[in-house]
Every structure is written in structure tokens, then in C-alpha cells.
Amino acid sequence: MSAYDEVYEEDAVLDLSGESLGEEGVASSSPFFVSKKAAAVLKHEILSRYVVPFASKVGTYAPDGRVVYLDSYAGPGRYEDGTAGSPALILEAAARVAGFRQLDCYFVERGRKSYRSLSQLVAEAQGQGLTAQALQGRAEKHLGSVLERAAGSPLFAFLDPFGLGLGFDALTQDIFGSRAQQGLTGRHATEVLLNFNANAVRRIGGLLTSTKQNPRKPATLNAMDAACGGGWWRQEFLDSADNQEAVERITNGFVDRVSQEIGSGAWTIEVRNRAHHQVAYNLVLFTRHNDGMWLFGEAASLAQVEWRRAQLAPAENGMLWNPVDAFDDEEASRARGWVHTIRENIMELLETKDDFLVDNHQEQLMAGVAGEAREMHIRAAVKELYKEGKTRCNGVGRVRMLRVTRP
Numbered sequence: 001m002s003a004y005d006e007v008y009e010e011d012a013v014l015d016l017s018g019e020s021l022g023e024e025g026v027a028s029s030s031p032f033f034v035s036k037k038a039a040a041v042l043k044h045e046i047l048s049r050y051v052v053p054f055a056s057k058v059g060t061y062a063p064d065g066r067v068v069y070l071d072s073y074a075g076p077g078r079y080e081d082g083t084a085g086s087p088a089l090i091l092e093a094a095a096r097v098a099g100f101r102q103l104d105c106y107f108v109e110r111g112r113k114s115y116r117s118l119s120q121l122v123a124e125a126q127g128q129g130l131t132a133q134a135l136q137g138r139a140e141k142h143l144g145s146v147l148e149r150a151a152g153s154p155l156f157a158f159l160d161p162f163g164l165g166l167g168f169d170a171l172t173q174d175i176f177g178s179r180a181q182q183g184l185t186g187r188h189a190t191e192v193l194l195n196f197n198a199n200a201v202r203r204i205g206g207l208l209t210s211t212k213q214n215p216r217k218p219a220t221l222n223a224m225d226a227a228c229g230g231g232w233w234r235q236e237f238l239d240s241a242d243n244q245e246a247v248e249r250i251t252n253g254f255v256d257r258v259s260q261e262i263g264s265g266a267w268t269i270e271v272r273n274r275a276h277h278q279v280a281y282n283l284v285l286f287t288r289h290n291d292g293m294w295l296f297g298e299a300a301s302l303a304q305v306e307w308r309r310a311q312l313a314p315a316e317n318g319m320l321w322n323p324v325d326a327f328d329d330e331e332a333s334r335a336r337g338w339v340h341t342i343r344e345n346i347m348e349l350l351e352t353k354d355d356f357l358v359d360n361h362q363e364q365l366m367a368g369v370a371g372e373a374r375e376m377h378i379r380a381a382v383k384e385l386y387k388e389g390k391t392r393c394n395g396v397g398r399v400r401m402l403r404v405t406r407p
Contacts, residue, residue, distance in 0.1 A: 039273045039280050041310040043160070045303030046269070046283060046296075047193065048089045051156060052097060053295050058154035058189040059101040066102045068150035069094075070157040072139035073165065074107035076117035086158065087118060091125045091132060098130065104153075105132040106146045108139050139166055147178055154189035155179065163200045168229030168258070176262040176286075191287045196254060198247045198279040200224075205237035205246055229257050244278065251282050264288045267296050269371050274311060293362055294375075294400060301374035305331065335380075338373035342366070342381040346404060347390070355405035375399040 055067040069090055077087040084092070087107050094103040107122060109115045115136045122134040135142045139159075143166070147155075157175060159165045166175075171192065179190045204224045207217050214220075225231045233250045240246035251268065259266045269283045285296045312327055345365050349356055358365065358378060365378060382402060383395035392405045 037273050038307055038310045039271045042269075042271050042303050042307035043195075043283060044084075044086060044089055045306045046299050047086055047158060048093060049299035049302055050193070050285075050296055051090060051093045051103075053299075054156055054191065054292070055093070055097050055101045055103050055154075057291060057295070059097075061189070062153050064102060065100060066104060066153045068146070068153050068155045069103055069105045070108070070146050070150070070155065071106070072108045072143070072157065072159050073161045074109045074114075074118055074134075076109075076114040077107070077121035078117065086160065087121060090158075091121070091130060094125070094130050094132070095128065102131060104149070105130070106135060106142070106149075107132070108135045108137065108142050108146075110136070110138055112136070140170065143170060143174055147174065150179075155191070157190075157192045157194075159192060159194040161195060161197070163197055164223055164227045165194065165197075167226040169226075172229075172258060172261040176264075189289075191285065191292055193283060193285050196251055196282045196284055198251070198281050201233075201237075201247050201250050202243045205233075205243070205250075208234060208237055228254050229261075232257075247279055247282075251284075255284055258286060262286065262288070265290075265293050267293060267300070267371070269300050290359065290362075294359075297362065297366065297370065298374045300371040304372055334372070335377060338369045338377045339380045339384065341368045342373060342378055343385060346381060346385060350391070350404065350406050355403055358402045358404065359400040378402075 051069065055069075059065045059067045071086060071090065074087050075085050077085050079085060087105075090103075090105055094105055097103055105122075105125075107118055109118050115134065119134045122132045125132045135146075139161075155175075159171075171194070175192060176190055204220055207214065207221060210217075221234070224233065228250070232253060236249045236253055237246045240249055255266045255268055258264070264286045265288070267285045267287075270279045271281050271283055272279055285292065287293060287296070308331075309327060342365055345367050349361060349364055363370075366373060369377070376399075379395050379399050379402075382391065382393055382404060385391045386394045389407050392407055393402055395402065
């Protein structure tokens with residue numbers, strides 16, 4: 001058994017703060033699966049908004065339109081209050097595309113109680129004619145068999161552990177490396193959305209400077225090494241001024257190393273329960289196709305709106321103002337700010353280029369507003385500049401295919 005496995009050995013799981021965990025991998029007192037928090041709203045909105053366009057697009061090139069979805073840390077499928085978790089949301093997505101795509105879903109869950117709930121949800125989906133399977137055990141146990149079943153088909157993997165998830169090698173070599181020779185339905189149609197846990201970074205990093213006796217310290221630090229692809233993160237943590245900087249530096253280092261190893265692009269979204277809270281985790285998409293970057297940007301932007309909406313105070317009788325009305329005004333104000341920023345980005349590009357294709361410059365155009373603004377705001381910025389005589393592009397047509405030129 002490796003040090004990585006030892007930390008998460010069955011029936012011996014410890015929270016990195018020292019609290020004993022139950023069979024679900026979370027503290028027995030945790031309200032995690034009782035109701036959905038705002039952070040989960042953002043995560044689930046991104047997931048549900050991205051999987052359908054992913055399946056629709058990549059399935060075009062797949063035999064029989066078959067696309068495979070893997071959730072390696074699925075949970076029970078629904079919260080105790082009945083709200084849909086990620087498995088329920090994905091099965092709803094599978095039903096929506098069933099007329100033109102076959103979305104085969106594999107849900108892996110280690111906890112016995114959660115697995116029983118998940119199995120019931122999957123059985124209901126199977127009764128509706130959907131292709132789905134619930135698998136009990138560790139993510140590593142089932143990864144190889146799911147990858148074999150996904151051979152020849154596009155694959156989207158959602159890795160959402162409570163702490164450390166699959167190791168660096170499992171991600172880069174087993175998932176991406178094993179599919180590198182499978183052409184359009186392998187190399188370019190393999191994507192991973194993962195949770196890089198900021199709380200784990202803070203807690204494990206704290207062991208580097210802690211003077212408390214902890215017999216599991218060496219194994220825990222080695223597990224972090226395995227997750228990050230080496231011990232480079234240790235010095236990054238020690239060199240950081242505070243935990244916030246440490247999380248940022250280590251997350252960026254991890255994303256850069258994975259991207260370089262697999263030859264992909266990446267998009268990172270910070271996830272918080274409230275705007276003023278520290279980052280709970282980063283959602284990172286790894287994709288080898290430009291379309292993935294654009295589609296994810298749209299999904300992230302729309303999900304951010306719902307995340308902000310989830311934080312609204314409920315309206316009460318006798319209130320002088322409606323929180324929803326104020327929310328709409330604030331969103332409109334945000335949009336104006338995004339358009340202004342994109343205008344400035346366009347003008348900077350035009351200072352060095354006579355013309356450019358929007359599709360080739362997502363990063364530059366969205367600088368400062370990535371994950372917030374979307375294509376409609378690019379169009380609005382181009383139209384404003386056209387009216388002012390600062391470009392010959394009138395903003396009409398597919399946004400990504402707009403060619404912005406100097407006046």
C-alpha cells in the first residue's frame with residue numbers, strides 16, 4: 001500500500017484537521033448532504049450547463065453518438081432535503097440528450113450508505129431507459145474498467161473528492177495518457193473537471209510548520225506529494241506570506257504541471273460559499289480543444305449568476321424593496337463593467353494588430369472578467385466600438401467568428 005492510499009485506507013479515514021470521519025468520508029456531524037450550500041450551487045450549475053453542450057458537440061464524431069461520463073466521488077445522488085446532487089443532475093442531462101446522444105454514466109461511491117441511495121437513483125434512471133451504473137468502492141479501483149468501457153468514445157470525468165482525489169499520475173497517465181492514441185474520440189475528446197481542494201492545501205500545508213506530534217504526518221505529506229506530482233508544493237507553501245497566497249500558488253503550480261504533461265488548456269474557477277469567504281476549492285477544467293475553453297466560459301458565467309442569486313435574502317411581507325429587483329440592477333451594472341473591460345482589451349489588441357479573429361484571443365479578450373463575462377458581452381463591446389468608429393466590425397454574426405479590424 002502506498003503512502004497515498006494509506007491516508008485514505010478503508011475505515012481509517014481522518015480529516016486533515018484531526019477529526020475522525022464516518023463512512024462517507026466527511027465528519028459524521030457534517031451537514032454536507034442535508035442541503036445545498038452556495039458553493040455547491042456554483043459547482044452544480046457549471047456541471048449541468050457544460051455536460052449537455054459537451055456531449056452534443058463531441059458526440060458528433062463518436063460511434064453511435066455515444067459519450068461516457070464518469071463521476072468518481074458521486075455521493076448519494078440527492079441531498080436529504082431532496083435537492084439534486086451531481087448524479088441526479090447528470091442523469092437529467094442524459095435524459096435531455098437521449099434523442100440524439102447516448103450518455104453512458106458511471107458513478108463511483110465509496111460510502112455504503114451513500115451508495116445505497118445512489119443505487120436507487122441509478123435504478124430509477126435505468127427504468128427510464130438511460131444507460132447508467134453505480135459502482136461501490138474507491139475511485140482507483142474502478143478507474144481502469146471504466147476507461148476500458150469508454151474506449152472509442154468521448155469521455156468527461158468529474159473528480160470531486162472531499163480532500164485529495166486521484167493522484168497526479170492517475171490523472172495525467174491513466175485518464176489522459178491511455179486515450180492519447182484514440183483520435184478524435186480519445187485525445188481531443190477527453191476532458192476532466194476536478195475539485196482542487198483549498199482546504200486540503202491549507203490543512204496539509206500546516207503540517208509543515210506544526211510542532212504537534214502527529215503519527216500520520218509523513219504519510220499525509222507524501223499523499224499530497226502524490227496528488228501534486230511531487231514535493232514542489234512544500235516550498236511554495238513555506239514561501240507564501242499567508243494561506244491565501246499558498247492556495248493560489250499551489251493551485252496554479254498544479255494546473256500548470258498537469259497542462260504541460262497532457263498538452264491541454266485549463267480554466268480555473270474559485271469557489272466560495274460567500275463572496276467574502278476564503279476559497280473552499282478551485283474547479284479546474286482540463287481540455288485539449290478550443291471549443292471546450294469557450295463552452296466552459298459560457299457555463300461558468302451563467303453559473304456565477306445563479307451562485308449570486310442563491311445568496312439573496314428571501315423576500316418578506318412589508319419590505320420596501322424587492323431583493324430580486326435589486327439583484328437585477330446589480331447584474332446589469334456588473335455587465336456594463338464587463339463590457340467596459342472587454343472594450344479596453346479589444347483596443348489593446350488593435351494597438352498591435354490590424355485585425356484579429358475573436359476565436360483566437362479568448363484569454364486576452366476576457367482578461368479581468370474571465371468566468372464572469374460571456375460571448376454576449378464581447379458582442380456588446382464590439383458594437384459599441386463600431387458605433388464610435390473605432391472598428392469596422394459591426395458585431396453581427398457568430399461572436400467567435402467575428403474579425404475585429406482597425407477603423
